[in-house]
Amino acid sequence: MSIKKYGVLLVNLGTPDAPTPTAVKHFLAEFLSDVRVIDISRIIWKPLLHLVILPIRSPRVAKLYRSIWTEAGSPLLNYSLQQRAALAKKLPDIPVELGMSYGSPAIAEAIDKLLIQQVENIIVLPLYPQYSCSTTAAVFDAISRALKKYRTIPGLNFIRSYAAHPSYINALKRSVELSFERYGTPERLLFSYHGIPKRYAETGDIYPQECELTTRLLSELINFPADKIIMTYQSRFGREPWLTPYTDITLKRLAKHGIKHVQLLCPGFSVDCLETLEEIAEQNKKLFYAAGGEKYHYIPALNASESHIILMAELVTDLAII
Known part of the structure; x- marks a missing residue:
């Protein structure tokens, strides 16, 4: 084929x-x-x-x-469009479209565009490195709904996660190294992942294990003491318990215990968005400084960097059988 x-x-x-x-x-x-x-x-x-x-x-x-918000609009959408364009350039023989689980461009519209191009097999790449029922599974649901109107549906190759992919881990490693080169070596390095209710994990969601896997592999690869790396969860919503430790509380505790310099990476975000640019880079920075911290640096998401596009191309070509 x-x-x-x-x-x-x-x-x-x-x-x-x-x-x-x-x-x-x-x-x-x-x-x-x-x-x-x-x-x-x-x-x-x-x-x-x-x-x-x-x-x-x-x-x-x-x-x-x-x-x-920028002149180009939403950072999440802008970076995602850059990713689509860069991946399409990297894979000129394979049509690439972008869809959003919520809002525009919709997943159904993206599928329509692919099928108009006579695509028979769709490789679905949810831009969530770590699987969760609240993100990755929601993509699967949306695709199923979108395909209901078609008599003949395309073949599907669904990339459930890439939490341990070597190119992903290496891309994160390079981001950390660049931050250390620019801002110096911190006293603590935090890997902050988007949280989910603890109840979801207790009833079968493998998300915490996926986050722990990424953290372990990255910690083994970077030249930084493992006992000074802390994995945390951010962006909780509502009153029920979410996965811990919480990023904001951890930062305040570190500052109160004399830690002056921290750097944060958010490995679960493929592009920078509200949760990284506002919550992590601004809100949590203020919390850390207010509690006595002095140096705080957010390490940007991989966005449309060359290393990230190479990873995406590898994920796709591993499944595109000539």
């Missing part, structure tokens, strides 16, 4: 169309209505979401988005 019959679907979480309360409300309504993200009974959750959470949270989140 010709390699030209393969296509690639890159998928990220999504972003509001604009940093306004209305656009954010629309985005959050779609995102937080997904049972993969919030699995509370719909009878309880829907009224709570629409009558309480969205009216209160949307203006607050819109303000945060405004603080990171």
Whole structure:
């Protein structure tokens, strides 16, 4: 079978169309209505979401988005489009499209574009290195819904995760090395992953094990003491317990115990977005300084760097059988 019959679907979480309360409300309504993200009974959750959470949270989140919005628009969308363009250039014989689980461009639209190009096999690459039911599985659900309208569906190769892929680990290693070269060697290095409710892990989500695997492999590769590397979780939402230790609490504790210089990497984010650019690079920096810290540096996501595009190309070509 010709390699030209393969296509690639890159998928990220999504972003509001604009940093306004209305656009954010629309985005959050779609995102937080997904049972993969919030699995509370719909009878309880829907009224709570629409009558309480969205009216209160949307203006607050819109303000945060405004603080990171650029002339090119949403950083998450901009970086994701750069990734799509760079991967398409790297693989000129394979169509590449971008879809978002929530918001635009939609996964269904991206699939339509691939099938118009007579693609018969779609390689789905969710841009989540570590599997979680709340992210990767949600992509699978969206693809299933999008394909319901077709009489003949394409073959699917679904990349569930790449938490241990050597090129991924090496790309992260290089990012850490560049940060050390620029800002010096920190007293502590944090690997901060997006959190999930602890209950999800207790009922079968392998996400913590995937994060631990990435952390272990990266820790073994970089020239930095393993006992000074700390794995944490960020971006918790709601009142139930989430995976610990929490990033913000850890940073305050480190500063209060005399640690003056920390650097943070977020290995679970393929592109920089609200959770890295605002929460990690700004909010947590202020927390650390307020508690007595003096040097704080966020190590950017891999974004559309050459090493990241090489990784994506390897993931695709491993599955594209000529």
